Amino acid sequence: MDWxxxxxxxxxxxxxxxxxxxxxxxxxxxxSILSGKLPAEQQSRARKLGLALALITRILLLASLAWxxxxxxxxxxxxxxxxxxxxxLAVSGKDLVxxxxxxxxxxxxxxxxxxxxxxxxxxxxxxxxxxxVSVIVQILLLDIVFSLDSVITAVGMVKMLGVMIAAVILAMxxxxxFVNQISGFVDRHPTVKMLALSFLILIGTMLxxxxxxxxxxxxxxxxxxxxxxxxxxxxxxxxxxxxxxKLHQEYR
Numbered sequence: 001m002d003w004x005x006x007x008x009x010x011x012x013x014x015x016x017x018x019x020x021x022x023x024x025x026x027x028x029x030x031x032s033i034l035s036g037k038l039p040a041e042q043q044s045r046a047r048k049l050g051l052a053l054a055l056i057t058r059i060l061l062l063a064s065l066a067w068x069x070x071x072x073x074x075x076x077x078x079x080x081x082x083x084x085x086x087x088x089l090a091v092s093g094k095d096l097v098x099x100x101x102x103x104x105x106x107x108x109x110x111x112x113x114x115x116x117x118x119x120x121x122x123x124x125x126x127x128x129x130x131x132x133v134s135v136i137v138q139i140l141l142l143d144i145v146f147s148l149d150s151v152i153t154a155v156g157m158v159k160m161l162g163v164m165i166a167a168v169i170l171a172m173x174x175x176x177x178f179v180n181q182i183s184g185f186v187d188r189h190p191t192v193k194m195l196a197l198s199f200l201i202l203i204g205t206m207l208x209x210x211x212x213x214x215x216x217x218x219x220x221x222x223x224x225x226x227x228x229x230x231x232x233x234x235x236x237x238x239x240x241x242x243x244x245x246k247l248h249q250e251y252r
Contacts, residue, residue: 009160009163011222012157012158012163012218012222013158013163013166013167013170015157015222015225015226016153016154016157016158016163016164016167017167017170017171017174019150019153019196019199020150020153020154020167020168020170020171021171021174021175021182022182022186022192022193022196023149023150023153023196023200024150024171024172024175025175025182025186025193027054027143027147028175031047031050031051031054031139031143032047034046034050034135034138034139035047035050035135037135038131038132038135042132046132046135046136046139049136050135050136050139050140050143051172051176053136053139053140054139054140054143054147055168055169055172057140057143057144057147058143058147058150058151058168059165059168059169061144061147061148061151062151062154062155062161062164062165062168063161063165065097065101065151065152065155066155066161066164068093068094068097069093069094069097069098069155070094071092071093071094073092073093074090074091074092074095094211095211095212095213096211097155097211098156098207098208098210098211099207099208099211099212101152101155101156101204101207102152102156102203102204102205102206102207102208102209102210102211103204103208104148104149104152104204105149105152105153105156105200105201105203105204105207106200106201106204106205106208108148108149108200109149109197109198109200109201109204110201112197113194113197113198115248116190116193116194116197116247116248117245117247117248118248119248120248121248149200150168151168152207153200153203154167154168156203156206156207156210157203157218157221187246187247189236190245190246190247191232191235192232193247195228195229195232198228199225199228202221202224202225203221206218206221
């Protein structure tokens with residue numbers, strides 16, 4: 001129980017929970033749109049069942065990735081000769097997950113930034129089949145895609161599986177209780193969403209570096225995040241009221 005008195009654990013839990021909340025807004029919007037296509041008497045049940053199943057699949061995915069990351073034994077070991085210098089190449093399951101996960105975060109965050117600013121608004125809303133089973137299936141399948149970035153982020157930022165799961169559950173509870181307030185805040189201040197996506201670029205770069213055995217002190221990452229958030233909130237406080245930029249949504 002030493003982790004209870006470890007400030008690093010609480011800082012990582014708070015940071016990860018906040019990041020999961022901001023990144024999860026799109027997921028809740030997507031679920032509300034899918035369930036909104038059903039008859040009124042089925043909408044609430046679809047939302048609750050979809051969120052419950054999505055949370056279970058997210059925790060299972062989190063546990064499986066956290067388990068793979070512990071596979072330190074290299075399954076590929078080669079010695080390469082470059083210009084007379086020998087270079088030892090050792091790739092383990094952990095390295096592979098970190099590199100692939102980091103590259104995925106880089107791709108996903110850059111793609112999301114592009115889509116939020118320059119993509120077509122509501123381009124995928126019309127293709128949703130309005131039956132209860134199909135809506136639940138689509139919630140489960142697309143939640144895996146939606147949650148990959150948050151799950152990989154959790155694995156990259158925190159070493160303890162319990163802290164990862166706690167952050168995911170806390171974020172889900174916060175979103176369920178304050179979804180309207182959080183969504184409204186992000187709509188009024190879209191730079192917060194862009195800031196969260198830029199954090200993914202930072203974390204993705206760190207994961208790729210870790211995969212190539214270049215350790216990055218997470219204290220620097222947390223400092224950069226906290227400093228950026230502090231600057232953004234100062235900007236929000238000092239900014240005059242004006243029409244905010246409207247971010248595009250794939251599902252509208």
